[in-house]
Amino acid sequence: MDQRRQIAPTVAWNTKDTTVHLLSVPNFESANGVVGLDGTPTKRMWDTAFGVSFDHERVVPEERMNDYLTDALDIHVHQYGAHNDNGGTRPYSSGVHLYADTDEKLLHGMGMHFDAEPDVITTKAAIRRYDEDDRVLHHADEYRNFASVKSSNAFRESTLGAVLGSPHPGDETFKRWGAFMGLPIRRLGDNSPDDKGPNLEYGRTGDEIYQHYVHNQVLQSILRFGRDGQEAHVLVTSMCTPSWVEPEPLTMTTFNGADRRVIGCLRDTDGRTQSEIVDETGMDQGNVSRSLTGLEEQGFVGIGGTDNSGNLRRTWEGV
Template sequence: MTKSAPELSIDDVRDRLESTIHTAFEQDGSTLVEALPAMGKSYHAIKWAETTGKHLSVFTSRRELYGQYEQWCINRELDFHVLPAFHHLCDTMGEGYSIENDVSEVYDAGISGAEIHRKSKQYFGSKLPCQHDGPCQYMDAREFNPEDYDVLIGHYLQAHNRDYLEDRYVAIDEFPSDAYFFDPTHNEATRAVSNYLKAEDNLPFENWKDLRYRRHKDEYEDTVEEWKDELGFYSHRDTRVQLQQNPGFHAHAPLLTHAGLEFELLGNEWEYAELGSGRKAVRSPEDEWTVLIPPPFYAAESVVALDGTPMINKWRLVLGGDWVNHETVLEDDQEKRTYLSEVLGLRIIQTDAGTKPYESGVHVNTQSDGALLESVPEREGTRPAVITSKTAKEIYRSSGLDDYIERIGHYGDLKGSNDFADTDLAIVIGSPHPPENEAVERWAAFDGESVERATDEDGQDLRGVDLDLGPLGNALFQDVVQYEVLQAVMRFGRTPDKPVHGATVYVHTSRLPEWVNPETYLEVTTWSNGMQEVVETIKSSKKWPNGEWTNKEIAEGISIGKKQVCDLMKELDEEGYVSHCRAGRGNAYHWSNVKLESLAEYGEVV
């Protein structure tokens, strides 16, 4: 007996969400709240602060999202403060000053914006331009008491400041991606280590190469262990001004040195290092370094992570702990399906397209995409909005396919966006496919795990729908690909509390989560090059549109012969685009136009 779909309303969902968020903030440590898009999870975090009177810090991705939080705070009469950002408020940056590049170099070397201002004479020999008429407005903006505000609003990176965490509850709105990554090149990392070792008397190595080859010698074991034991959280940063004049200086040199001492080889040639306090480093087979430096979230009263389609392993890593609580608003896959169809009013129509990895643009199929883009306005009576890859977006523009599109967005520009909330007809075309070394192998390495593609019996990598990266690798891949496709689908018709809401969304890729059940499946067929030649020949002839054509006449001057022309004309005849009679020498076919002008340019959709 088939399980019936549960009854679910937007009020039910939001009541559950409110209860879940209250429970999450009451728990010690970090809690991940899984709540699909359009539930109002960001708003309910602010509502929690107003209801409980607790001090809240919210960290999110883009400044344009701050306005939503500001308005919610105003509506609920909460005192709020937007945290000052160095690049946004400092007039030295972005104003065309000649010193700007020098400031950027010091900042990129791991010195904070505040430290740059405090020691500007030591770094640059004079005050910064923004300090000539008094304190920089950035430094002025830093002079506030966090206790005076119910809500602090800032970017993920600003969570590194303990003043914004202590005695406060923290909400992290959506996954911070690589915000807590430090990505030096191999040369930058090794130069920084070598530079540091020249000044560090407590380690017996002269440079990076010396450390690399002699770190495991028994004679150095006690010295190395003593150096590591003395490292605290802040001693992983080197801020000695005298060293900053040396080429290759970086404030994270002690952390990089620690990583060099700890690296262990994984099965897929990646290296992994555990650095304490949630910090980890990995090194790819191509010598690309990444250091994960989570903020000191342990200083907060509690931390609540808000995400629609979360990957628990990745959240645990960026939160810097060994464990994260996990709370869900919807109980199971059936409730998720009900939420999509009944609460959000989404009609999902999926085509028979394959995976369609569109990140690079190499596999963009303008014929198949064109057939669907032509068909949808005829089926629905209006042009659709489209979300696809950034590369495909440019290809559509250059090929004229954007004539069929009302508006277009791309993967990677959707997080927190409500630009398509009022759109009720859309197509999601193709799937993101970021480099597996970044999206899968690197994240697995942070967990000390090795991930590799499975191969077939001939030793060839499995691809497309057969792609297999093992349990952890598949989960990491799905987190980037399947859930980004789902997030794109759920960008449309996001007004569940309005009388008329919802959207019809065509999905032109197979990369949807398995629990999503499309309402309908479509088959997209594209015309062959021969068919396109035949139709173009007929429509460009002097006898168009009321004449008659034989197979021989059509075949003259094109790349296919009379027999293939005849087969293609019979297809058009069966679909009612042309008609025929047989007459003359050899009882030849004579073709006449019926409605060939209405034949779609790219193909048909059934």
């Protein structure tokens, strides 16, 4: 993108598709000063958007930010993949490459571990896709997209949350900001245009813009939970958090799809026979039998007597 400053407002011209973007800067000529409050500021973007050279002052030093998150705000971040090889950026903005099976497993596991359904923040595209089959969000209480929770207190009383995937507006957004700043922004190295992995590089200014749109937005979503002072636990399924965030390990039991269906059939009941479970879940006898055997061996399922015909009633014993 090229920048044109011949007239106000500032113009960014996309020479590839011949689109024009205008940056309309507010008029602060009569103001004695301008104060901007932002927990995750990108100074150069603030300067560009408002036409003011801000002085950046931190209230909490970066080396104390994780202490502020856990001690002052009482928010505990659990990051899937932080302690193994399952991590990734999980860009969910397109809604194309979703980790539905993993997301369902994790949300179900959180519900079992904390005995409450988590509230979920993810992309609008992911919500649209997950609404279609009602598998993943079936295990959530409420859910919202990244854009709708900015400066929101909707989850202020929520003590259990999950941030699924990460936002990624696309390289054109980064290039447009660069044009407004009079700087070329492009993806560096051998990364393909479709790659949104953890090692993307856009140069110094481009990296700042990328961090703002991806990592800082995930952090802002984390901060939506537990805003009334209660202890909150938030599971993040991507590696897209600022470097100072120190995720805490979370040991919770997760179950495969067949087990989840059987558990859902048994929970909140006084027990059911195998035939009743088959009828309720639509699974075949063999899969139900194998699932019950495995859950019983692990101590999650017990025997709660028999029905009038002498068939064993299986009961959910909890995790």
